[in-house]
Amino acid sequence: MGTIILVLMATMAGVAHSRFGDYTFPSYTRSPLGDSVDIASMKFLKETYNSAADKSVVSSPFGIMSLLAFYAAGAEGANRDEIVRFLGASDYKQLEASYESLSQRYASMDRSYLTVANKVFVSDKYTLRDQFKYAASAYRSDVENLNFENTKLAADTMNQWSASNTNGKISSPVSESDIDPAAAAALLNVIFFQGHWHVPFNASETKEKEFHLDRSNSVKKPMMHLLQSLFYYESAELGAKMIELPYKESQFRMIVVLPDEVDGLSSVVEKVAQRGLLEDVFKMGPAGADVKLDMPKFEIKSKLNLNELLPKVGVSRIFSEAAPGIIKEQGVAVSRGLQEAFIKVDEEGATAGAFTGLIMVFTSSNSRPPPPISFKVDHPFLFAILHNDIVLFTGTYAH
Template identity: 65%
Template structure:
């Protein structure tokens, strides 16, 4: 039984502010719900297994390649993947991910790239059924000699670098390449969004950030006072805001625990119920939100073998999948991801933020006081396109 490498590479960057904005009509779908819950399960395990609690991941990359892998697997391995992906109908699920790959491929590559690649050892031949699914997922397919570990690593790194504009240019080393590998499945997601919310760099000031109940550090905090979509959920113990991007239907959700040490408990809850229920209940706050939020940059290199096993996907590491290459069954030897996020006010200018819902007022009334939203403790964030979670992360110190 030969080996297979699953590689998930993701990168996110946010940049400048724009202004004329109208809230889009967001759609909620069964696929979005299943990606949401699976994403939060993965984030919880990544957070718990990471020594550095500043983590970022693109679960969508993981789920996309697992869905592709499931087309060539059977039995327990496929059942475990299907359970994580929230479906019991593989044909329907595969069709959904195929349509999603097609949809994202049609977007402007200047701000979103979702790309899949299949590298096949020159000693093996792809199974016809798996090859068709890979094409449906808009995957590039190339042959490679894994026995030359340097050439194989260089090929993967060069592909990643070209798709992420050089931001992730070395996700694998020679030691990550198994010379006996039969195939590698690769995924890149790159997003570079432009704020509609106008952060002004001159208003970024050093302020206190509570790492825990006894530790405080200074962080550069961006400032914004604006009408934003907002929600409080006392059962989950959080407040949430939505920061929209210029690019259609892209938005960042910031989830702030009520308590300084509340993030682990919030992760437990979202791993069960996801975020979308709250996201789709967000409405204009009814007053301006007085937002202070840290600018930050996080890079995570994640070994996903243990993470996937913890969320119930362990068969792929033990059992042979017979429908991927013709010559013999394969199993997954390594699953890994490198992800990067940068959140700042780059290019932002002060100005009007039009198109937001205003608070009705009479000529005699005074505006309601602003709602303070100070992100001064460990928090959770997510980047969505419509109802699809692209990136999730935690910031803690």
């Protein structure tokens, strides 16, 4: 039985943008696929959070799910069933249609703000099966031969592909030790999102303020400030309140989930793993008043070992059971699965200005606007980046 390597790279940079104009919140739609991606993403986040010593973590579960769906094209039996079950599909045909469609949709988007790409490196000693070549085409994946026996060359080649697709943000996710010289193939996925806020943060208003690590300890963090009408929701079920920060790029948004309690993040992570996030996201609406937002600038980089994390969400057979439909010469199992993810959120490029056309609230000539709602992100929180109802990135910030 041969081996195959799964490598995923995900990076997202959120910055403010200096051009503002009329803006209308898009109408988001909820779908069964969005729900299944949501549930799987939050289950994976829980295991990532629980396994990490540093509770500031980021990942793209969607990148992992896309590559698993791609891999499933060459698997069968219980091996494939585990993937179908984790991804929340009724059967493999539904999974195949859903993820091929998403891959094609995202591959056709403007690469100036979103890059979603797949790549297959196959050993020059082996040949891909025709059905897997078809799957590679459907997932918009390039195929290239590579000599895995030269582990340095193999790692360098994968790293160059990652760097070229992430504007150099993730340039060395693969080390020589990750490469099995006897590997038959490697499946790679990258997601790169460069988002521009529609909500302007004025850099001159960013101040050092207290960020509470827990009930007893705090540190100073640069906190961005905004007074604006935003989508908002208080979830008694999660024990948290939420805001939505829209991006200039259509249908993209960041959701910030702030636990009610300073030490409530682990409880919120546990609850979203059980019920997902979308149920609450789709209850969000105009706050009815301006939101007085204080939120830290932050940057997180995570390296995830999928050999350890995927079995915790019910996907383990890919590491021990051969998939017969990938390589002609023999079945292959995954020897190494890894993801490196990066996120940066700041107010770079922001200028002072009016944000026109956010949300209107009814007033009369005799009425006074209601007092602002305080949303002070001064303790550990959860965040997610969505395109419509598809969770692309998720993570937690703890310090």
